[in-house]
Amino acid sequence: MKIYVPLDSAAVALGADKVAAAITDEAARRGVTVEVVRNGSRGMVWLEPLVEVVSAEGRLGFGPMAVADVAGLFGDLASHPKAVGLVEELPWMKGQTRLTFARVGVIDPLSxxxxxxxxxxxxxxxxxxxxxxxxxxxxxxxxxxxxxxxxxxxxxxxxxxxxxxxxxxxxxxxxxxxxxxxxxxxxxxxxxxxxxxxxxxxxxxxxxxxxxxxxxxxxxxxxxxxxxxxxxxxxxxxxxxxxxxxxxxxxxxxxxxxxxxxxxxxxxxxxxxxxxxxxxxxxxxxxxxxxxxxxxxxxxxxxxxxxxxxxxxxDFGLGRSRGTIPLQIAGNVRFGGLYEVAFGLTLGQIVNEIGGGTASGRPVKAVQVGGPLGAWFPVSLFDTPFGYEEFGAKDGLIGHAGLTVADDTIDMLQMARFAMEFCAIESCGKCTPCRIGSIRGVETLDRLARGDTSAIPLITDLCNTMKLGSLCALGGFTPYPVMSALTHFPDDFVRAKEAAE
Ligand code: SF4
Incomplete structure (x- = not known):
């Protein structure tokens, strides 16, 4: 019997090591010979730890596994409560074009x-x-x-x-x-x-x-x-x-x-x-x-x-964005994880069809694409195809292709403040627009939060200075989340004023 249990950090954080140990113990108790292989993750984080049992038909998946589910792996697999079927046949796997990640989750990483x-x-x-x-x-x-x-x-x-x-x-x-x-x-x-x-x-x-x-x-x-x-x-x-x-x-x-x-x-x-x-x-x-x-x-x-x-x-891709991109879908999303696909899917397809919308079940409000320095995209821009130039044309960037989904309870003014504060904390201090600008940025956004809308031209001017005058991307890109929040969600900034009054 051959069983795969991920060694991937996300799977381990969700209990994969304990599940692997429980499989070894249960096999010893039953006198069954089991080879446990610690593989990478297939990228379906909501199923982790995803255990795979090798069968004549292919690798059968079980997840999310807990120690209490392990004994069932030694019985009738078809009726196991955590059975998800053949892993390669799952829609998440079949919809992908896995070129770079073709072997991840499949092989023993150290063989x-x-x-x-x-x-x-x-x-x-x-x-x-x-x-x-x-x-x-x-x-x-x-x-x-x-x-x-x-x-x-x-x-x-x-x-x-x-x-x-x-x-x-x-x-x-x-x-x-x-x-x-x-x-x-x-x-x-x-x-x-x-x-x-x-x-x-x-x-x-x-x-x-x-x-x-x-x-x-x-x-x-x-x-x-x-x-x-x-x-x-x-x-x-x-x-x-x-x-x-x-x-x-x-x-x-x-x-x-x-x-x-x-x-x-x-x-x-x-x-x-x-x-x-x-x-x-x-x-x-x-x-x-x-x-x-x-x-x-x-x-x-x-x-x-x-x-x-x-x-x-x-042959894969769109425009000047060739090949595939491993999308990393996270935040308030139903199906989070890694999904490798050719460039060109729209943002809406990624969030709603692949990600399944929000985990909370509430409407999606915005998606930040490209990490903490990426722009926030509203639902009205969900027709944007995933590509370098296509996102650039919408004042965004795809960055490392990480997407953070947020529902309608998110406060975009606080997200803008988070971006400035992040820059202030992580700035290396070499150039003034970033080192000083980010601190002034936090202060200016706090003025907005207190209801002082006269600070809007100031934050806009500051963002332009940081964008054009910073030495590297940290100071240069921090304006993206700030200005996208202000541009696409102006009501959040006005609401802050009303609340303050
Ligand atoms: Fe340092 Fe880059 Fe910030 Fe300039 S923009 S202070 S170089 S981190």
């Missing part, structure tokens, strides 16, 4: 054999036979853009590093996933770490970099443990070695270290403050050497591009 058996290392084996410019051209042709939020074409960044002349170059993976409602990086590292390792090794071949680092936030202990083990296994198997080797580095909790130059400072052992650009990290990055800094999902998307070809990947 290189399992990884190979599910198509792993095919991309790297192809890349080894190619010249560096050919690999760069393939990635460029795929249309892959930085999935961390900036959306910069990955191939162009690689080309810059590839053509730079230096005695040493680096690949740095940004796994400092600090945005609210984002968990794709964590799920990928916990559920399929070899995909990231393979993507980084391909990036090394493409650019001439022989050394890589994954900078993981300290709040991700499972991802750190899995990645460190996977690197050891890959090294012992010869996947990593003199041609390209890598290390895991752990951050110390600063949100701004998700910004690439701040991350590089932190990686060098310095305080995590933003560096002015130029010079670009692609030319003078880690230790002053040419460095590719890519997000986890960008690098993890490369193996499938190299294995199946740029044209295959590029």
């Amino acid at each position: 290189l054999d399992d990884y190979r058996a599910h198509g792993g290392l095919v991309g790297l084996e192809r890349a080894v036979k190619m010249a560096a410019p050919e690999i760069v051209a393939e990635v460029t042709e795929s249309g892959l853009r930085g999935r961390g939020g900036a959306g910069f074409p990955t191939g162009i960044k690689w080309k810059t590093v590839s053509e730079a002349v230096a005695d040493q170059k680096y690949i740095v993976c940004n796994a400092d996933e600090g945005d609210s409602a984002t968990f794709a990086d964590r799920m990928l590292m916990e559920g399929d770490p070899f995909t990231l390792i393979e993507g980084m090794a391909i990036a090394g071949l493409a650019t001439g970099a022989t050394k890589g680092y994954v900078y993981i936030r300290s709040e991700y202990p499972v991802a750190i443990r899995v990645m460190e083990a996977a690197v050891r296994i890959a090294r012992e198997a010869g996947v990593l070695g003199p041609r390209f080797d890598m290390e895991i580095r752990v951050g110390a909790g600063a949100y701004v270290c998700g910004e690439e130059t701040s991350l590089l400072n932190s990686l060098e052992g310095k305080r995590g403050v933003v560096r002015a650009k130029p010079p670009l990290p692609a030319l003078q990055g880690f230790l002053g050497r040419p460095t590719v800094v890519n997000n986890v999902i960008s690098l993890a998307s490369v193996p499938v591009i190299m294995a199946r070809g740029a044209a295959y990947y590029k």
Whole structure:
């Protein structure tokens, strides 16, 4: 009997470790031989812990499992109260286009054999036979853009590093996933770490970099443990070695270290403050050497591009947003989790059809897209297709593709204040519009909350200053949630005045 129980942090938070232990104990008590495999999550968080039992028909799912449900796994499975049927046949799974996350939840994350058996290392084996410019051209042709939020074409960044002349170059993976409602990086590292390792090794071949680092936030202990083990296994198997080797580095909790130059400072052992650009990290990055800094999902998307070809990947998507995007649906939503799909679904389809609307059952009021610095979208903009340019045209951004759903009880003035306060707390202090502006922003929004609507032009002016004058995205993007709240939900600001009076 083979049973999968996720090791994924969300599943563990919901009791997966206890369920796994209970399965082992129950099997021993009954004298049944059971192989318990700790897999990644399928992304259906409302079913976690989702236990899968291998049967002749496929993997049967049971969730959300509690210790009390474990004994039933050794009886008639069809009548188990937590049975959800064949996992691959569930609508959530069937509706997706899983390219980057194809193996997450399917394989044993730390079995290189399992990884190979599910198509792993095919991309790297192809890349080894190619010249560096050919690999760069393939990635460029795929249309892959930085999935961390900036959306910069990955191939162009690689080309810059590839053509730079230096005695040493680096690949740095940004796994400092600090945005609210984002968990794709964590799920990928916990559920399929070899995909990231393979993507980084391909990036090394493409650019001439022989050394890589994954900078993981300290709040991700499972991802750190899995990645460190996977690197050891890959090294012992010869996947990593003199041609390209890598290390895991752990951050110390600063949100701004998700910004690439701040991350590089932190990686060098310095305080995590933003560096002015130029010079670009692609030319003078880690230790002053040419460095590719890519997000986890960008690098993890490369193996499938190299294995199946740029044209295959590029065939998915919309406009200049090619390929697939792992949507992370969270907040007040019925079906939260990770859903990988080609760009182009409308926001309304994502929230209502995939997410099932709010968990509270109340009407959706707004959705914040792109983390704490993303704009709030009202229902009237639910026809916006999910794509970089499409969201930009509506004064928003897709960022790391995290969505926070809110019902009609949310107070948008308080959300605007939260954004400013977040910026004030997390600001690295290097530039004035962000360091001082965010504090003045909190004060100005508090004036609004007290009913002083004469502060509206002031907050608008302040947001413009921060947007245009900040050195990095933290100060530059904080105006998005503030101004979108003010623009789309002006009544919330007026109501605050009435309440105050
Ligand atoms: Fe630092 Fe904020 Fe300026 Fe970015 S915008 S460099 S976080 S002070």
